[in-house]
Amino acid sequence: MRPEPILDVAQLAHVEILTPKPDETLWFFKELLGLEETAREGQSAYLRAYEDFYHHTLKVTESKEPGLGHVAWRTRSQQALDRRVKAIEATGLGKGWSENDLGQGAAYQFATPDGHNMELLWEVEYYKAPDHMKTPLLNRPQKRPTRGVPVRRLDHVNLMAGDLETSSDFMQEKLGFNLRERIQQNDGKNIADWMSVSPLVHEVAMMQDQLGGRGRLHHICYWxxxxxHISDISEILNEHDVKIEAGPGKHGVSQAYFLYVIEPGGNRVELFGDPGYLIFDPDWEPVVWKEEDLEKGIIWYGSQLPDDFFQYGTPNIKAPVVTK
Amino acid sequence: MRPEPILDVAQLAHVEILTPKPDETLWFFKELLGLEETAREGQSAYLRAYEDFYHHTLKVTESKEPGLGHVAWRTRSQQALDRRVKAIEATGLGKGWSENDLGQGAAYQFATPDGHNMELLWEVEYYKAPDHMKTPLLNRPQKRPTRGVPVRRLDHVNLMAGDLETSSDFMQEKLGFNLRERIQQNDGKNIADWMSVSPLVHEVAMMQDQLGGRGRLHHICYWxxxxxHISDISEILNEHDVKIEAGPGKHGVSQAYFLYVIEPGGNRVELFGDPGYLIFDPDWEPVVWKEEDLEKGIIWYGSQLPDDFFQYGTPNIKAPVVTK
Amino acid sequence: MRPEPILDVAQLAHVEILTPKPDETLWFFKELLGLEETAREGQSAYLRAYEDFYHHTLKVTESKEPGLGHVAWRTRSQQALDRRVKAIEATGLGKGWSENDLGQGAAYQFATPDGHNMELLWEVEYYKAPDHMKTPLLNRPQKRPTRGVPVRRLDHVNLMAGDLETSSDFMQEKLGFNLRERIQQNDGKNIADWMSVSPLVHEVAMMQDQLGGRGRLHHICYWxxxxxHISDISEILNEHDVKIEAGPGKHGVSQAYFLYVIEPGGNRVELFGDPGYLIFDPDWEPVVWKEEDLEKGIIWYGSQLPDDFFQYGTPNIKAPVVTK
Amino acid sequence: MRPEPILDVAQLAHVEILTPKPDETLWFFKELLGLEETAREGQSAYLRAYEDFYHHTLKVTESKEPGLGHVAWRTRSQQALDRRVKAIEATGLGKGWSENDLGQGAAYQFATPDGHNMELLWEVEYYKAPDHMKTPLLNRPQKRPTRGVPVRRLDHVNLMAGDLETSSDFMQEKLGFNLRERIQQNDGKNIADWMSVSPLVHEVAMMQDQLGGRGRLHHICYWxxxxxHISDISEILNEHDVKIEAGPGKHGVSQAYFLYVIEPGGNRVELFGDPGYLIFDPDWEPVVWKEEDLEKGIIWYGSQLPDDFFQYGTPNIKAPVVTK
Structure with a gap:
């Protein structure tokens, strides 16, 4: 009988991104994507979408270069947190507990083998709307904003890895992520993995860093x-000089209806305009896209991706190819 | 420290409905909703939507009266199945193992305290498309049909219970369902519960049977x-004399964009036209709608529900009030 | 050989509405529907939607009671204006020329037999966006607003008439409107007419005033x-305590996907979420809905209309029945 | 005072296309786009979309090569027809009257200066649905089909011209088309014109034939x-090996949300998924896109056009560049 799956990580709790242009980055997320700011401390602002239930899902921190701050995962229980911490400690990738950040309890910090900073936590602070932002829709934490085209919730993070296989294995074996879809070269080398702990096709994707970088951010995604709404935000972005890199289009992989945007600080942001498909099968066989399937896998229909899509990440380690 | 949650049931695998008019019921599901028939045996036909991965999600069985045949749940593993069977056996509600049905391995049969037939299973048969129905979209089990307005997958089942509380507790305590939303009268009595084992707000809802029936079906739902597509199918239904009972409209509870239809055999079918909201929070506090919140909870916007909505189920235990 | 049609009136240019609560009315149109204010003079504010090309399409004037100020029609040419003025003068319903209003040249004022104030004009002032509101989409007069859920353009006006037939005939015979659809009682009496000078099913509808009022406004409609966007604005309206009277739903008549809202000043506003169907046939036979067709004619699918829908207009001549 | 506009042509009545593969072409239009066949005679089949009111809007005729058969325009009246025939006769481009085709009365045949066959007609035969295809939606000529993703009506035709200016002038001066939008090179040469007789931005577009062909068809468009529905049909096309050339995307010019498909006979077909914008202004100033505006004019957002888009037409006068 096969061993039972690890079910300890429940969800993507938040992401921290770094930006050299905090004012412009915050304008982008707040005025165009309708995020709400819940706190500001030091060089960081804390934001959430109107259907995010916790204190924040995005931490924006001023930095010399854009890139990933860290990714936070919430476990299913205190016990589950303890089990995962133990598993990470055994790998030598753990960094220890932090109790300093806003909106959460103790978080255990670590890095993937490729160097992406992450943390695991159980205790979170729930957002409570002030009276003028309360809605009669009791399962929504606040009124829908009337600014921009407001996104609903954080969806996933996509990371570039210099050594994809090692970091992907780490996510699966130590944290319990399920491999959902994969792109595999004809020589057998995997170049992109989509993994999840929920029916979403991914809360984290990892793709091989073609430029050999380590620990870089490919994009974060709001839903x-x-x-x-993808059409609506496309109009707004065009009219406010924010660069649409690609989309609207629909990926074959994950069936996501996508738009990729470069926020003013340089980080790529994906917007998801689609329910996609969900995986409820507890015994899911990963979908493997080989080279001959890849054209439809990358783009099922709609806008093609520029070549730079597969190389540009943050921090930027070469001048981006201007593609449109 | 709180005990850890039960995570043994993974998903709604299929539903069996009974119909006195099997030809008309099959016409409805196949020609209008685009379901595919995978098998026929005895008085039953086996159907699936084009994004359903298993052998079937709907079994339609000829019977004198419409109603629920049974509901099948798939567990997360063989071990999980064994644990749940043991828990059910202890309640005295178990009926034993069956190995006779198509498209699955051994299933453990039982009934809710209210008498809804259910089964638990681990082994399932996957659907394999014949060549002419294969699609280059590798995460889709077959081509999208060109008949009607095809639904994508089975979503949930809604059951009426003469004694809601007992059956709702059974689903939560013995099977591990999480209570997500609830309608509660001012006198403290619960009259409807939405429960799930996944981020969906519900795979099963139960509502108090106002007519005192037992074990009745309120509706099944495809997504x-x-x-x-809710607008599209509304047009088709109107033009083919299939009764739209209510919708399009959006519930506050579950945020579902709904259409309710009475299929020719008499069973209510809901169609979901919306991604709704998803619950990733592992420590979700159930949303309780009290009487004063209920207007927006029942209908956030759009079509109202007729009074008969809360009484009509199958089998029908009184003449339905004609409401439109 | 039949006489050739009158083709002199080209379009609905603007509507003036009266409101006892100008601040709240302006908040509704500007903050929720995204209209832009282009001028303010005396007790009036001038507004336009972001795809309206002229100086204004809505004039909001403070008044003791809500209701219709006037309706302005633009002709196809100066010569067409002269011909129509001559035809109106011959009826005795003309009031003479006015050159006082903002955003337009000389306008010839008149009233329908039922007393709805109207004007005909040829010269209009075009809106020119300031630099920060210019868009690279050259066929759009300004950037799409980032406030609320912005409507795109004025669509039509719906008037209640104490004597429908006389006013409807006037619109057809003197102004050249084409009758597109009609509701007719079994006794042969017409109770609602939809008329247009363009492929739109209507720029003006007239319905029999069941309360015997004269010259009342049923609603104005933005598109x-x-x-x-009908779903989006429904959420916003619910969360900001603006009354949704009916919708979303789809009328059979005109095939309009509708939402009816009562703006804070008391006037009914329709929002159109649908391209509807367009009439290009130059020899269109009016569609006549008899009593037996009416259920599907009023509501093809979706939200029903409250009884009060057929009686409430502005000014209000009896206390509105509270319908939800 | 300026002269009054010519208002004699009312609408695009139908288009005839030629195909070397009539069975495959008919399969495409009937099974995937849901068109209905109303008649077959000789080498031709006559088709209409479910919201087309006349006998046909598409005539498919077997031929050695794909391309345009002819374009038919309906006038506003018999008198209008007589006036336009006189104007065409004076140009020497007239060919005389034909009374032989199905579904219409006498048609006056002519060609544009570039050689596109056209006809003008007043008398048309209206489609009458058989009982089983009647719908309670009285303004719809038949039930919505349950095959494929059915288009609603014919929208426009796009023609390539070896000498754009002469043919464009002919359409404007002799037939009364209004120039709505234009692409103009920096050297002052016009390379594409969009023209209409209704509020649609175009019933006919003409673009300079870069390969120097004459009288070629660029595409026909259904709405x-x-x-x-553009997403829906994209899926179906992908799964049935019909080539999507470009889209979904939104043009700046005309604001059309487009999909371009090559039907099996080789002709390009556009599908419109958008209400676009409508021009009600009777004194419209043409929107002129210069080279520096063109990127956003061609694609406002979404899928780019392949280079071949500007060269491939039917008949094909060179091997098409394979672009994806």
């Missing part, structure tokens, strides 16, 4: 769920 | 995900 | 074109 | 109106 609309409705295709029209 | 579109895209609001436009 | 989204995209169904999703 | 959905709803963006979701």
């Amino acid at each position: 609309y769920g409705f295709p029209q | 579109y995900g895209f609001p436009q | 989204y074109g995209f169904p999703q | 959905y109106g709803f963006p979701q």
